[in-house]
Amino acid sequence: DSGVTQTPKHLITATGQRVTLRCSPRSGDLSVYWYQQSLDQGLQFLIQYYNGEERAKGNILERFSAQQFPDLHSELNLSSLELGDSALYFCASSDSPRGEQFFGPGTRLTVL
């Protein structure tokens, strides 16, 4: 158990819908990262927050957005969902922007 929690575990929704994924980092970690993992693309970095501020952006679509709240938990919002958005979404946390990242169990998103 890495200490990072993610909810929900599974999410099934329809195209065009909007969903929110939630992540609670390990106690004391200020950095939160979001990744997408699909079968054909591997783990892709989406976005990073450090102590509430956006710090780095990867290949995140404009339909996706994220934020980190004062209690350090983070949410990833996915809107106008497409079939191709079906994937595992992982959250990770670290105690510093360049420290080891510890991953949560993931949210499996299925878009029908």
Place this chain on the structure above:
Amino acid sequence: EDQVTQSPEALRLQEGESSSLNCSYTVSGLRGLFWYRQDPGKGPEFLFTLYSAGEEKEKERLKATLTKKESFLHITAPKPEDSATYLCAVLNTDKLIFGTGTRLQVFP
């Protein structure tokens, strides 16, 4: 462009048969190389961090080494429970760039 390439894509070993997994990288300004283990449907599990060429880290049957262009994950006398996908990632400024992994199967 920063890139991480892992080989082989898949590896089948008999229990006790030692081998090595390769991770080659091109990155402008390496700030660390990380190894993770991932079981199907689970989140990656942190194994090692290496920061400079010549560095080595060990944990049970696993040993990670780093040169200026690549890293190796050596598996000594593997057991079936070592079966998993092993991911390599490099840290460039603040972004972690992952390879596509080596899927290891160890059979009795």
